[in-house]
Amino acid sequence: MIDLTIDGRDISVPEGTTVLDAARLLNLDIPTLCHDPRLKPYGGCRLCIVELEGVPRPVTACTTPVAGGMVVTTESEQLYRLRRTVIEFLLSDHPNDCMVCQRAGDCTLQELAYFYGLRDNRFWGERRRYDKEDANPFIKREMEKCILCAKCVRVCGEVQAVGAIDLAYRGFNAKVCPPYEKDLDCEFCGQCVAVCPTGALTGKVWEAQGRQKDVKYTETVCPYCGCGCNITLHSVRNRVIRVSSRENTLNEGWLCSKGRFGFEFINKPDRLRTPLIRRRKDGPLEPASWDEALGLISSRFEGIKKEHGPDALGGLSSARCTNEENYAFQKFFRTVIGTNNIDHCARY
């Protein structure tokens, strides 16, 4: 364990801990833009700077490992000034688009601009102009809003191991893009969208569907494969508009393209809305009331059971229904019908 002092408070942390993690253990709020605990330290945005006693320049908390006897200051006038300058630099090259930006209200950059009161900007100058639409169907890439934190690049390489995007060009023209600036063509896991702190990467599927303040969040489990990823449903006015995932879950916030983007079926107009009944053999399926439908099933089941015995009936349940529903289904067959003719289709 290493002992150090942060803002006058003593703390003891395991070797290899970063100053940022140590400070967070003390609930100190150091601003960050390029840090993600799931990714390797990067040190690009420079917001997390802190002062170390005996070190002339500020250092970035996210990249600096703790050392015994370190004395750290996370807030000072000079640090405030420097952080403010850094944010001001970022904003000087950022489109004034918060009015219609998908991320408004949920954007780290906007948040910082607000807390640092950056209405004016001393540094207005040339802005990068990128207006090419990326043709992929999932991810909207507005690279003018990109702050080059490289989280997307790192998640794609370090976590997804796909490496579909990288930094290209130098200096002010540095840019995140797929090789040769082609359209994105990848696994479309949307991990990059999930980590982007600005509106540079958003989902096309949830574009202009609802503002943060109207959104209701529901924690649940992905309906697709057996991984059982935890997802958060964003809903507005009884429509699911987006899926996200929290970091502190078994899937660490990562999802695949189906889990993240494949929720449209919930809201589709061709969902079944009423029971349907075939009133005559080979006739069409026609809407019916629950009463009529359940009445019909009950009488037919009872009739067949009476005539041919309970084993002339069978039930198939689904690996996509809940435990409770599956439990009820087999209980129904075993108690009410009186047969063990019950299976689920997917035995794998």
Add this chain to the structure above:
Amino acid sequence: MSNNIKINVCMGTGGIAAGGDEVMAAFDLELRKAGLEADVEKHCAVHRVGCRGFCARDVLVDVSVDDVRTTYQYIKADMVPRLVEEHIIGGVPVEDWVVGQDYHDFHDRQEKVVLADCGQIDPEDIQAYLDVDGYKGIVKALSEMSPAEVIECVKASGLKGRGGAGFPTGMKWQFCAANKSDRKYVICNADEGDPGAFMDRSVIEGNPHAVIEGMSIAAYAIGAAEGYVYIRAEYPLAVERLHKALSQARAHGFLGKAIHGTSFDFDIKVKLGAGAFVCGEETALIASIEGQRGMPRAKPPFPAAKGLWGKPTVINNVETLANLPFILRKGAEWFASLGSETSKGTKVFALTGKICNTGLIEVPMGIPLKEIIYDIGGGIEGDRLFKAVQTGGPSGGCIPVEHIDLPVDYENLLKVGSMMGSGGMVVLDENDCMVNISKFFLEFTQSESCGKCTPCRIGTKRLLEVLTRITEGKGKKTDIDLLLDMANDIKDTSLCGLGMSAPNPVLSTIKYFRHEYEAHINDKRCPAAVCRSLLTFTVIENLCKGCGMCLRACPAGAITGEKKKPHYIDTSLCVKCGACFDVCKFKSVIKE
């Protein structure tokens, strides 16, 4: 005719560019014609040698007859027959072509260690290096010293890194040696990205074995078995000589397994850099060798703890490494006796700009700036006034005339707001605009920023924009303060040395030449008459002969006037291209 004749032809990149190859060939041909088989016969040898620093005078040729050496300058192939006939056969030097006193001044005031053998020995022949005691340093280390003793020796010598940061080399090695690992690496940083710098190139072209020997010493000291030379691809000659030297060193058992019969194994790979300035930064360089984008990362961990492939790594500059054989051979005390109190040894500089003798020089640390400029450099070109000297490459600073007596070493340069850097030295005179100079350097650093960190990526761009508007006469009263604010904050927040030092030119020019900024901003005037947007071109009526040259040259049709009558420039149409100023034979167009 004497039977002891040696001919050295300068075949550095400068020499070759000036026609060294042809000169070589001409000697060969002429000697053959004269019945002297140069390559075969012992008594007459033609050598290619590396750069001796005075490239402006190339092709330089030494002709030694009975060990009396005569140096010729500006030699071309067609001049060779006369040299052979009159000097070599006739025994009488061709006085017209012999170098003058300035050549000797240029050399005599220098103190050569690293460059001592450059320009004297054939870099493509290991024997030439062995003849001047080459590889004795590593042999001494291997046979007489423990790795710890080697490190102690380097520490005692006081050698500091010549790549820019000036970190004590012995200390760096000690850190690396202390880190246990199954593998360690030595990297030679030969990226040399500073525009106009060519000291590292010259060392490798002129004496590649010294660098190889230096790397071997470092490897032995820290316990590495593998080394890399990271060299820019734009240095084809250096790369070629390096490869030749490596294979000769292997053939002579100075590289490979069980070197000198000990258990020390070491070999070196060459890795070509794509020429990005930032790839000279050590962590970016390592990323580049690993095949990643050349982008610096935060330190700590330092390469000495986690470098190439995550293993402890020592990375040193070419010049640093080339000093090592001498330190081992001649001892730490000898090295420490050179230089100033705090900075030991010598430093190689690339002297350029408005100075008579431009070229590569090696001087002891602590030499007064004045001596470099006037005694070695021969003073300012023409009879113009010295204004400042810019040191430390694109991210260094400007030193004004009031510091002309400054002893040049790491500490003093920092004290006056500049730095040693890799050793660029650009002399500026009254015709240089300091705002424009800092803009020039910012243009370079800004475009070479890797873009990883915010202050450097956007900040240097903003600095450049403000400087540009000042030079265009659009500066605002608050701009100087804005520049200072930005510059200081960028220095404090950038990730790597590039961003940390990029604002230096701005800061030091504001410090010493604030009045020039003010003239641009307040009076919309460029005192050195450099910033075109601020210039007015006028014809002085009584000097104008009415030849019409300017009228024809003007692309904007801003000039009117009849033949033989004074011409007139309409400033509202003038685009300030300066074409009229350049073409007027009678100096009757003035700019101010």
Add this chain to the structure above:
Amino acid sequence: MAGLATVFGSGAMTNSIAEVENNDALFVIGSNTTENHPIVALRMKKAAEKGAKIIVADPRKIPLVKFAALWLRQRPGTDVALLNSMMHVILEEGLEDKRFIEERTEGFEAFKAAVKEFTPEYAEKITGVPKEDIIKAAKIYASAGKAGIYYTMGITQHSMGTNNVYSVANLAMLTGNLGRESTGVNPLRGQNNVQGSSDMACAPTVLPGYQKVTDEAARAKFESVWGRPVPSKVGMTATEMTGAMIDGSLKALYIMGENPLLSDPNMGHTTNALKNLEFLVVQDIFLTETAELADVVLPAASFAEKDGTFTNTERRVQRVRKAIDAPGEALDDLEIICRLSLRMGFDLCLNTPEDAFLEAGSLWPALAGMTYRRINDNGLHWPCPTSDHPGTPYLFHGTFPKGKATFTPVPFVKSKELPDDEYPFVLTTGRVLFQYHTGTMTRRSKALEAVAPEAFVEINTADAENLGISTSDMVSVTSRRGEIKLKAKVADKVGPGVVFIPFHYKEAAANILTNDALDPVCKIPEAKVCAVRLQKA
């Protein structure tokens, strides 16, 4: 998962997903993990980065091969020969875990005799995997400190799927890779609640918690809670039901949330069966191909519109929560079943999902310690027998439910249908990353549909050349059961002689071609291997 249950007395993933990261070696057989279990695959990639060695055994050059230390391209349907041979090598080299075998297993000698003949040379002939690679794989797996096996339907969906599972279990037992962190035998479940629906016993032989219907004591326990007699006769599996529909002995079928028409092998056969029913009820969220044949269709709520729990592939029971109301008059499945039951004169007494959950827990000790509150944040891994039990991320620490685990000698049996002159290619089926199952959900996503809009048949470059087929050509694929037409994708992802078709697409449903031959124990149809013929259409 009958196979695993027989061996260990429990048939689920033995270890948890998070543990994958810390494996020293991973043996991934018959699982296209990156496409089918992408999040498990992330952990595999991380393990590889941390230095673990991945061995992939798959007839296709699946994306995970890129991260693998070794790739074995076995012929489809030859897994047992490969596995037996690896075990042969392990025994030859003395790499088995003798203490584990001694203390925790039974049946070793018979097993040992059974793998005797599987020399690498012999296995090479059957599997097509070079013998050196078999030896290498055996050594990597057996000498790793912590080695895990991962598989999916690539292993189970064969007529001898149960044998495959026995084999995999043998391998883990032989090397003592069980009952410790980051080891185990790990079937990756294809759908989000396969584990849960197995646990909840929508199965003909068992009651919830794998308690046999033939076990009187178990029945008595359930009867006392349910208040009604429980039938003791083993019921029919899904595939047997299809047969019974054809022969007319099964008259009525109630399908909840499935689309067997597309998902089951031999589609023509399934259609005839369903049409032959007297009465078909389908309960679903869309009017699926199966629902179109129904007499009554009931509108159900989707996962976003209901409360309950799912149990994922690592036995973690997690909460499903209602975000929005179901459309129109649609109801959640639980309510529909309860209402129907009431209508038929019996109150299931499952008024809320939690009622059902707690009742299941009262009958199955592995769930007994869980409540909705306890699983609120991150769920719990069963078994969790008491209210203070932390759950069980990995099974069999110290002991197996049935005491000792049993080695099962597994002979190599050929697939039911092998290529011949008339049908010279082996067809295997599977999934693609962007689609799911029969596409009911994913094919309604504009974006997913845009990147994976149509079925294709993957053909090896050499085969394609011989047949004069190039990418995007329409090809007709014919088996003994039917024919489909679809586009060709020529690549070396599949080996020569093998073709691959994803089964999501009804326009070109792979299951028109596949074989419904059954595994004798598990009654899983052989969807993975059948013989086909290709022709440029």
